[in-house]
Amino acid sequence: MTTDLNTLLTALYVKIDDRLADRRRMGRPAKLTDAELVTLAVAQALLGFTSEARWLRFLPTRMPGAFRSLPGQSGYNRRLRAALPLVKQVMRWLATDTDLWTDNTWIVDSTPVECGRSLPTVKRSELAGWAKYGYCRSHSRWFWGLRLHLVCTPAGLPIAWALADPKIDERQVLMAICDHEPHLLAERPGLLIIADKGYVSRELDHYLAERGVRLIRLSYRNRIPHPGEPLLKSIRQLIESVNDTLKGQLDLERHGGRTIEGVGIRIAQRLLALTAAIWHNRATGQPVTRSLTAYDH
Numbered sequence: 001m002t003t004d005l006n007t008l009l010t011a012l013y014v015k016i017d018d019r020l021a022d023r024r025r026m027g028r029p030a031k032l033t034d035a036e037l038v039t040l041a042v043a044q045a046l047l048g049f050t051s052e053a054r055w056l057r058f059l060p061t062r063m064p065g066a067f068r069s070l071p072g073q074s075g076y077n078r079r080l081r082a083a084l085p086l087v088k089q090v091m092r093w094l095a096t097d098t099d100l101w102t103d104n105t106w107i108v109d110s111t112p113v114e115c116g117r118s119l120p121t122v123k124r125s126e127l128a129g130w131a132k133y134g135y136c137r138s139h140s141r142w143f144w145g146l147r148l149h150l151v152c153t154p155a156g157l158p159i160a161w162a163l164a165d166p167k168i169d170e171r172q173v174l175m176a177i178c179d180h181e182p183h184l185l186a187e188r189p190g191l192l193i194i195a196d197k198g199y200v201s202r203e204l205d206h207y208l209a210e211r212g213v214r215l216i217r218l219s220y221r222n223r224i225p226h227p228g229e230p231l232l233k234s235i236r237q238l239i240e241s242v243n244d245t246l247k248g249q250l251d252l253e254r255h256g257g258r259t260i261e262g263v264g265i266r267i268a269q270r271l272l273a274l275t276a277a278i279w280h281n282r283a284t285g286q287p288v289t290r291s292l293t294a295y296d297h
Helices: 005-019 034-046 052-062 073-082 084-096 119-124 170-180 202-210 229-249 260-283
Strands: 105-116 132-136 141-152 158-164 192-195 214-217
Touching: 005 034, 005 084, 005 260, 034 052, 034 073, 034 084, 034 260, 052 073, 073 260, 084 158, 084 260, 105 170, 105 229, 105 260, 141 170, 141 229, 141 260, 158 170, 158 260, 170 202, 202 214, 229 260
Parallel strands: 105 192, 192 214
Antiparallel strands: 105 141, 132 141, 141 158
């Protein structure tokens, strides 16, 4: 196996198609299968097309004959939004198929997902009521949108994620993620979670301790640092680099979603592309696990 885009997409399609072999759809079979749809969505994210219309126009010249039938822009958008549960499922299939899935160290953080800048957009958007104003400490700026809360391994493999109101406390979101899939903690005795100062909370400490999980984070300046804390700064840079991959190479901030379903699938699409690249890099024995260089052009 090699690290070119066509090889990744072929391997991904075969993986999905094999898992969906026993699943039957009601009614007339679609010209574009579910496996092809998800593969198409991953290719779009890796090649950096934020416009679905431009992507569908470009595809026949870039990969002629790769897909038996291509829908129109509205049909592709409708199918993709309806495929959000499947995209999440495929992410889990790929993640569990790597040796990184059983890693007993997690890194957690949140990053802004801007959904609009102008006041008219904020007032007219269908996201109003879900998306709100929040403050990004890293960039010292206000934004209108959501926050992506991401739990991943030190290598960058996404384990769990959530989109939430930016005013909701990060600690509450982390507990909600753990409650949603309690087996993730139960399957990893001695799990260590590394976070930043925003996760300082006695309630969170007690919650995780009850489940056998240890949380380590940087201390405030007026607190005595715990042993080994200087090493956390370099480890914390790992999730910052994951966020940089999502924003710099997969255009997370240019998602273009205007509805709840639209934003959800576009974020999931980019997380799936990252997961697929990591899965393929591990399968082909690449020295850099999270490199997208071989697939983004």
